Amino acid sequence: MKSTRLVISVLVLFLALPVGVFAQESGLTLKLNRDFGYGGFTGDIQGLFSFQATGPADLARVEFYIDDQLVGRVDAPPWRLQFRTEDYPLGIHDLYAVGYTASAAELRSNVFKREFVKAxxxxxxxxxxxxxxxxxxxxxxxxxxxxxxxxGKQRRGYGLAGGAVCPKCGKPFARHFWAPNLGLSKFDRCPHCGKWSRVRAASAQALQAAESLLDEGAAASEPALSAEEKLRRRLEESRFQ
Ligand SMILES: [Zn+2]
Missing domain, CATH: 1.20.5 (Single alpha-helices involved in coiled-coils or other helix-helix interfaces)
Incomplete structure (x- = not known):
């Protein structure tokens, strides 16, 4: 009994499918494409749009309408016609198509209700x-x-994105506001070692601790200046005295 019912439902499904396809093809289906402009969710449109119709194989002619005004006639596929909303008065309009088959049967499409709005x-x-x-x-x-x-989490001088401690060299730096965000972290470049890493905004204490490393580094690099360089600098400064 069950299997008979199954066979019947499968048969019905197979019979129904081509009928459905045939029914769709015997009518005229209209689509509205936005080519350039604005199309709101509420049916407001503005700009360059096109009608696009699909119909039976023997479709010979399609006329496109905005209300009762003929926008244009197309005598061969593709059944497509562009229009500008600016060419029509503002307000609500009915957009539809009328098709004619080779045997002169008239087909009416679905209707779009759209409000033409100002740019x-x-x-x-x-x-x-x-x-x-x-x-x-x-x-x-x-x-x-x-x-x-x-x-009091923020330490001064590190800017809007906050300071971070470089995981590669341990030195503090100001995170760049433009650096891409990765969750709470930023993918940023350390100016001291030049390496990129994921850095979180560090706490004031962590930054302070890391700053001492920076001072040591500065102190260490100071004597590295040659005597000649020091003299040159001193001369330069003296010019302003
Ligand atoms: Zn670094």
């Missing part, structure tokens, strides 16, 4: 999305900086 509206909406995102992305590091300063 400024389109850009305005885009800006309303982009500007807050930009502000947020700028505000976060500033807020983090202020918070860290308040908590």
């Amino acid at each position: 400024s509206v389109g850009y305005g909406t885009a800006l309303r999305i982009v500007v807050p995102l930009l502000l947020i992305s700028l505000a976060i590091p500033v807020l983090m900086y202020i918070l860290d300063r308040r908590r």
